[in-house]
Amino acid sequence: MMDHFGGINTLLSCVCYDGFGVCVPQRTPDAVCRSIAAASANLLPTTPTFLNMLLASEAWRHHDLSSLRMISYGAEPMPDATLRRVSEIFPQAQLKQTYGLSELGVLRSNSADRQSLWLRVGGAGFATRIVDNVLHVRSVSNMVGYLNAPNPIDEDGWMNTGDVVEERDGMIRFLGRVSEIINVGGQKVFPAEVESVLLDAPRVIEATVYGRHHPLLGQAVCARVSLEGEEDSESAGYRLRRYCSSRLAKFKVPMHIETIQLASQSNERSKKNRAIRE
Numbered sequence: 001m002m003d004h005f006g007g008i009n010t011l012l013s014c015v016c017y018d019g020f021g022v023c024v025p026q027r028t029p030d031a032v033c034r035s036i037a038a039a040s041a042n043l044l045p046t047t048p049t050f051l052n053m054l055l056a057s058e059a060w061r062h063h064d065l066s067s068l069r070m071i072s073y074g075a076e077p078m079p080d081a082t083l084r085r086v087s088e089i090f091p092q093a094q095l096k097q098t099y100g101l102s103e104l105g106v107l108r109s110n111s112a113d114r115q116s117l118w119l120r121v122g123g124a125g126f127a128t129r130i131v132d133n134v135l136h137v138r139s140v141s142n143m144v145g146y147l148n149a150p151n152p153i154d155e156d157g158w159m160n161t162g163d164v165v166e167e168r169d170g171m172i173r174f175l176g177r178v179s180e181i182i183n184v185g186g187q188k189v190f191p192a193e194v195e196s197v198l199l200d201a202p203r204v205i206e207a208t209v210y211g212r213h214h215p216l217l218g219q220a221v222c223a224r225v226s227l228e229g230e231e232d233s234e235s236a237g238y239r240l241r242r243y244c245s246s247r248l249a250k251f252k253v254p255m256h257i258e259t260i261q262l263a264s265q266s267n268e269r270s271k272k273n274r275a276i277r278e
Contacts, residue, residue, distance in 0.1 A: 001268075001269060004102070004269070005100065005101070005102040006045070006074070006075065006100070009100065009106055010045050022035050022036070022039045022041050027050075027268075027270060028057075029050075029053050029054040029057040029059040029060075030057065030059040030062075032044070032050075032054070032059075033054070033059045033060055033062070033063040033065060034063055036063065036065050036067065036068065037063040037064045037065060037067075040067040041067060041068065042067060042068065042069045042070065043068070043069065043070045043071075043072065044068055044070070044071045044072070044093075045072045045073075045098075046071065046072070046073055046270065047073060047074070047075045047076060047269070047270045047271055048073055048076055048077065048078040048079060048082055049076065049206075049265070049266045049270050049271050049272050050266070050270035051071075051073065051082055051086055052079075052082050052199075052205065052206050052265075053206070053262065053265075053266065053270070055082070055085055055086070055089070055205070056205035056206060056226070056228070056262055060089060060090075065090070066092060068090060068092065068093045069092070069093055069094065070093055070094045070095075070096055071086065071090060071093050071094070071095050071096070072096045072097075072098045073095070073096070073097060073098065074097060074098040074099055074100070075269075075271055076192075076271050076272060077117075077174050077175065077176055077190075077192035078097065078117055079192065079195050079196040079199050080117065080196045080200075081196055081199035081200045082199060083095065083115060083117065084115060087114055087115050094114060095111075095114040095115070096109065096111065097109055097111055097117065097119050099119075099121050099174075101137065101159070101161060102143070103142060103143045103152060103153065103159060104126075104137055104138075104139040104141075104142045104143070104159060105125075105126075105139055105141055105142075107121040107122055107123055107126050107128075107137065108121070108122060108123030108124075108126075109121050112171060117173050117174070118168065118171040118172070118173050119171060119172065119173075120170065120171055120172070121135075121172065125139060125140040125141060126138065126139050126140075127139075129158070130165060130167055130172070131160070133164050133165060133166070134160060134161065134162065134163065134164055134165070134178060135161045135163045135164075135165050135172065136158045136159065136160055136161065137158070137159055137161055138156070138157045138158045138159070139157075139159075142157065142159070162177055162178045162179060163176075163177060163178075164176055164177070164178055164181070164190070175190045175192065175193070176190040176191060176192050180210075180274065182209075182210070182211035182219050182220075182221055183211070183218050183219050184211075184214075184217050184218065184219055184220065184221060184251045184252075185216075185217040185218060185251065186218075187249075187251045189211075189221055189251065189252050191208075191209035191210060191211075191274070192209075193248075193252070194207075194209040194221060194223065194244070194248065194252055194254065195207045195208065195209050195223075197243075197244055197247050197248055198223060198225060198240060198243075198244065198254075200247075201239075201240055201243045201244075202243075203227050203228045203229060203231070204225050204226070204227060204228075204240070205226050205227065205228050205262060206225065206226040206262055206265045207223055207224070207225045207226075208223065208224045208225075208265050208272045208273065208274060209221060209222070209223045209254065209274075210222055210223075210224075210274045212256070214255075220255045220256070221251075221252060221253065221254045221255060222254055222255060222256040222257070222258075223240075223254040223256070223257045223258075224257075224258055224259075224260050224264075224265065225240065225257060225258075225259055225260070226259070226260060226261065226262040226264075226265055227259055231259070233257075233258055233259045236257065236259050237256070237257035237258070237259075240254070240257050241253055241254060241257065
């Protein structure tokens with residue numbers, strides 16, 4: 001949306017590269033697919049959550065999306081299961097993970113391959129470093145500061161992004177935000193890891209993992225899932241906990257799983273809604 005940096009960056013890209021932007025009447029999978037087909041659009045800039053909604057809706061089956069040459073995604077971690085399915089459904093499109101911050105700008109990114117979540121970020125005008133597994137970025141064109149709030153950029157020009165990463169052979173993989181880490185008895189759990197396992201489970205079309213207060217462990221892992229077809233919440237929870245137990249360490253397995261409608265999984269910006277609902 002235009003009140004966030006991603007929307008402004010998309011508009012400026014259209015202007016800089018002599019292209020045109022397609023404004024959708026609604027931010028629903030069917031409306032987006034219809035607009036892509038009508039305009040023969042080449043690029044779909046989106047989020048992993050919206051791509052999950054697109055897959056679940058099967059709107060892609062009812063519109064000609066062969067014009068797409070690139071699907072760029074960012075703003076939150078991409079589950080492996082979602083990336084695999086998108087890659088299979090859109091074989092003609094390049095899949096590009098993007099990374100940028102309102103405070104610093106958009107970094108160049110280069111993935112290992114279209115189905116890999118490992119990438120390099122940086123490029124001219126940017127420097128990166130990793131401190132305690134958290135990505136720090138320095139830019140030659142960073143913002144001056146916030147109004148009536150502390151400046152997040154230190155005196156040497158570095159900004160702590162709050163994004164936890166794993167590093168391997170000069171490439172990184174985003175694990176999640178520091179603020180989203182679930183602390184289970186001193187053990188760290190990244191929601192994206194558990195979500196990726198749940199999305200691989202039969203009949204799960206979307207999953208959102210979050211932490212809830214626990215009197216003994218500090219926090220407990222909980223999940224909201226949307227399912228294909230009818231299944232009562234108790235049976236689904238039992239089935240999915242067993243599935244997770246075979247693929248995750250015990251402390252990562254959700255203690256509580258509830259089933260909800262797909263539309264309730266995301267906010268107005270097509271990102272996961274991790275708010276705790278009591």
